[in-house]
Amino acid sequence: MEQAFFFYFAIVIAAAAVFVVAVRNPIYSALSLLIMFFHVAGLYVTLHAEFLAAVQIIVYAGAILVLYLFVVMLLNLRRDDRYHRQWPMAAAVGVTLVLEAIVLTAMKGWTAPVVATGTETTVGGAGNAEAIGDVLYSTYLFPFEVASVILLVAMIGAIILAKKDVGGDAPQL
Amino acid sequence: MTIPLSYYLVLSGIVFLTGVVGVLLRRNIIIILLSIELMLNATNINFVAFSQYFHDIAGQVFVFFILTVAAAEVAVGLAIIIALYRAKSTINIDELQLLKW
Numbered sequence: 293m294e295q296a297f298f299f300y301f302a303i304v305i306a307a308a309a310v311f312v313v314a315v316r317n318p319i320y321s322a323l324s325l326l327i328m329f330f331h332v333a334g335l336y337v338t339l340h341a342e343f344l345a346a347v348q349i350i351v352y353a354g355a356i357l358v359l360y361l362f363v364v365m366l367l368n369l370r371r372d373d374r375y376h377r378q379w380p381m382a383a384a385v386g387v388t389l390v391l392e393a394i395v396l397t398a399m400k401g402w403t404a405p406v407v408a409t410g411t412e413t414t415v416g417g418a419g420n421a422e423a424i425g426d427v428l429y430s431t432y433l434f435p436f437e438v439a440s441v442i443l444l445v446a447m448i449g450a451i452i453l454a455k456k457d458v459g460g461d462a463p464q465l
Numbered sequence: 466m467t468i469p470l471s472y473y474l475v476l477s478g479i480v481f482l483t484g485v486v487g488v489l490l491r492r493n494i495i496i497i498l499l500s501i502e503l504m505l506n507a508t509n510i511n512f513v514a515f516s517q518y519f520h521d522i523a524g525q526v527f528v529f530f531i532l533t534v535a536a537a538e539v540a541v542g543l544a545i546i547i548a549l550y551r552a553k554s555t556i557n558i559d560e561l562q563l564l565k566w
């Protein structure tokens with residue numbers, strides 16, 4: 293049963309990822325990415341990370357993807373987007389990474405099993421969000437504050453960059 | 466737990482590879498940003514899978530931070546795209562080779 297769920301999510305995630313890159317219309321790409329985000333959230337639920345599944349849907353599907361769709365529709369793109377001329381380079385990098393993945397997968401039996409270390413916090417169960425909050429506000433308190441500063445900087449930067457009269461003589465849209 | 470960890474790693478590798486190929490292959494800046502999102506999601510799948518298998522919640526905390534950085538990257542990146550489109554009326558990277566104009 294678990295395997296059936298995993299393979300369903302995995303196949304849809306992989307197909308949607310390929311679709312994002314391969315399809316020509318940017319709106320179809322963004323909607324395909326939406327499908328992928330929902331299935332990644334489902335995969336998180338099978339991994340007992342319920343809090344992250346909710347955050348994935350709220351933040352990725354609710355905020356980030358709406359921003360993408362907004363910009364795609366705002367810019368009103370033409371549909372003459374063809375593939376890049378540097379496809380030999382893309383093929384070289386892709387083939388290298390595929391070979392590396394195959395070699396690493398084939399060599400899996402040679403490595404010693406890794407012993408679980410670190411904070412012995414329980415994962416999953418009823419208190420998944422509680423466990424994350426416990427670690428987030430004690431061990432990772434400083435990175436948490438830094439993340440809030442990053443968000444503040446991004447907010448100010450986005451407002452300044454997208455303002456209409458930057459430089460005074462910018463051409464009108 | 467009946468699903469081996471390597472299955473998750475293979476899935477994550479496939480998604481990450483798709484993102485890399487998309488960054489190299491496409492000419493539309495928005496699709497390139499979407500491919501970067503694919504790569505970030507592949508990393509997140511890895512983090513959550515390892516977090517579950519080692520019973521260490523820290524991996525899920527790092528997914529949280531990656532989410533924050535992704536949101537910041539999208540906001541600034543799309544603002545840059547809008548500014549570029551105002552200045553050049555295109556978002557095709559073949560026509561955006563210069564750092565000044």
